[in-house]
Amino acid sequence: MTTSAEIMERYRQVMFPAAAPYHGDAPLIADRAKDQYIWDVDGKRYLDFFGGILTVSVGHCNDEISERTMAQLRKLQHTSTIYVNESMVRLAEKVAELTPGRLQKCFFTNSGTEANETAVLAARMYTGNPIIITLRHAYSGRSMLAMSLSAQGPWRLGGVVDPYVRHARNPYTFRAPAGMSAEQVVDLCVADLEETIATATEGRIAAFMAEPIQGAGGFIVPPEDYFQRILPIVRAAGGVFISDEVQTGWGRTGGKWFGIEQWGVEPDIMTFAKGMGNGSPIGCTIATPEIADAVAGLTFSTFGGNPVTMATTLATIEYMEAHDTPTNCQVQGESMAEKLAEFAAEFPIIGEARGMGLMQALEIVQPGGIEPDAARTVAFVDACKKKGLLLGKGGLYGNAVRIAPHLNVSAEDMDVAMDIIAGALAEVS
Numbered sequence: 001m002t003t004s005a006e007i008m009e010r011y012r013q014v015m016f017p018a019a020a021p022y023h024g025d026a027p028l029i030a031d032r033a034k035d036q037y038i039w040d041v042d043g044k045r046y047l048d049f050f051g052g053i054l055t056v057s058v059g060h061c062n063d064e065i066s067e068r069t070m071a072q073l074r075k076l077q078h079t080s081t082i083y084v085n086e087s088m089v090r091l092a093e094k095v096a097e098l099t100p101g102r103l104q105k106c107f108f109t110n111s112g113t114e115a116n117e118t119a120v121l122a123a124r125m126y127t128g129n130p131i132i133i134t135l136r137h138a139y140s141g142r143s144m145l146a147m148s149l150s151a152q153g154p155w156r157l158g159g160v161v162d163p164y165v166r167h168a169r170n171p172y173t174f175r176a177p178a179g180m181s182a183e184q185v186v187d188l189c190v191a192d193l194e195e196t197i198a199t200a201t202e203g204r205i206a207a208f209m210a211e212p213i214q215g216a217g218g219f220i221v222p223p224e225d226y227f228q229r230i231l232p233i234v235r236a237a238g239g240v241f242i243s244d245e246v247q248t249g250w251g252r253t254g255g256k257w258f259g260i261e262q263w264g265v266e267p268d269i270m271t272f273a274k275g276m277g278n279g280s281p282i283g284c285t286i287a288t289p290e291i292a293d294a295v296a297g298l299t300f301s302t303f304g305g306n307p308v309t310m311a312t313t314l315a316t317i318e319y320m321e322a323h324d325t326p327t328n329c330q331v332q333g334e335s336m337a338e339k340l341a342e343f344a345a346e347f348p349i350i351g352e353a354r355g356m357g358l359m360q361a362l363e364i365v366q367p368g369g370i371e372p373d374a375a376r377t378v379a380f381v382d383a384c385k386k387k388g389l390l391l392g393k394g395g396l397y398g399n400a401v402r403i404a405p406h407l408n409v410s411a412e413d414m415d416v417a418m419d420i421i422a423g424a425l426a427e428v429s
């Protein structure tokens, strides 16, 4: 039998080291998975509370979805966008039905990066203006443009930046100047956006692009009125609003289908990937008809709209509807948030417990202060793995623990996970 050490030795010979796996010297070498569990090659079972980065949204190898994937695979596998297939049309109809406002026309690709590229292209062609404003601590993907849109140094590689991207202050209340209220943080962000437009642009922009809750940034939740205060400034400068729902989409934030619906504003463009397809590679950009129609000219994606991906994604969304996963996210999210608040009161290494729905984070700090403690964060996530629970990490300072179980997580699994988290917190405190 091949041992995990042998596989890792071979991995190091043939893979770029930059895609560093979690868990240092003992990375998880996945063998198989079913529903909430994943097994490594040594046969150890883990409860998965990160879902391949918020992507396995309704359980690994979900039988109902796999059936429909297989049926499509046997019928029609690939056409590219030069031929139409009905699966593509049915999925686009479903996305248009569930998304808010006037969002109506889709473009399918294979990843969140490409979905964001498409959104920026559409905004630029619609407005005739190249300037895009994103937020500090954003993560938008790994193409040259997407790395430019991103605003976390460690994720911006290669030294090439898009000259038309500007970054504004994000509403990171936990790390705002000492003593500032949430209201003052929003005031600061509003002033910063106004100043960015006045000083770093000619006064006109193509788009403001933001995640309703910053994901890779460490599940940073804005104050309730943040987007309502920001958007009038964006629109006054001629910009459209792109909501990057790659992490927050499809019920994750609880009670509603999309994160931006929590904040009472309407986007002109939305982007999706990750959990939309339960692990099949998809990117989707949806826009109002006039913005979509402005992308005049030739563009295509060989694998975008692939019938198998389309059928799998539609099956995933229909599964979410049939099992009302947005409500489960709300109920289980509230129960998790309560538990995490108790841990924050008990363990001084937790600077803040925050989140919404099944998107909850613990920011790990030097005991009693706010100094980020990345080493202890690694130790904590490793301790959870040893106890059979998989969690994520994130944040610019590497000190946010990201907890994002499947959208259909059960109360029993939530209890098991919370017990493991309590034990691991005690161990690393």
Ligand SMILES: Cc1ncc(COP(=O)(O)O)c(C=O)c1O
Pocket: 053, 110, 111, 112, 113, 114, 116, 139, 140, 141, 142, 211, 215, 216, 244, 245, 246, 247, 273, 274
């Ligand atoms: C909010 C957000 N946008 C875009 C992306 C890029 O998606 P992908 O990795 O599928 O290209 C990510 C990936 O983590 C993300 O979190």
